[in-house]
Amino acid sequence: MTVQRMRGALGLLLVAGLALLALPGSAQEVANGPVSGLPLPRYVSLKSDRVNLREGPSKEHRTSWVFQRAGLPVEITAEFETWRRVRDADGTEGWVLHSLLSGRRTVLVSPWSKNKGETFSLREAASEGATVVATLEPGVIANVQSCQNAWCRVTVSKIVGYIKQDRLWGVYPNETVQ
DSSP: OOHHHHHHHHHHHHHHHHHHHTOTTSSSOOEEOTTTOOEESEEEEESSSOEEEESSSSTTSOEEEEEOOTTOEEEEEEEETTEEEEEOTTOOEEEEEGGGEEOOOEEEEOTTOOSTTOOEEEESSSSTTSOEEEEEOTTOEEEEEEEETTEEEEEETTEEEEEEGGGEESSOTTOOBO
């Protein structure tokens, strides 16, 4: 085993332990990343249409998946040097170079929805009774402008509106986004 691989393996063990401490729903509070100083876990988005997801935090590790959707939200669960461990809406996890990630907040509309033809209303105001400005299908990516009181203000193809926070993947329950 090369020194680089040993270093990567040790780093993987270290960040795996940190990732367990930072999982939502655990008894631990949100921690700050050892490299960036930013909260772990946290949501970010992919910068480009082609992002390799690797088994470990180095280019020597095998590519296990290739994301092909710029703007896709992912959750950072750990950090190691220039690498970030991420998880997507399907639960797929792996390591990505930090330079391929953006702090821009995006969300997926109800990616867990299995009902064919199901849609979700984007409303003019943060209220169930507000006028519907667009109808969104599961898997649509939206840019987050803000979230407050269980509603998020988002933009989809230059259309701005509000959608219930619990219909989105890429924001935490009751998270306030400014």
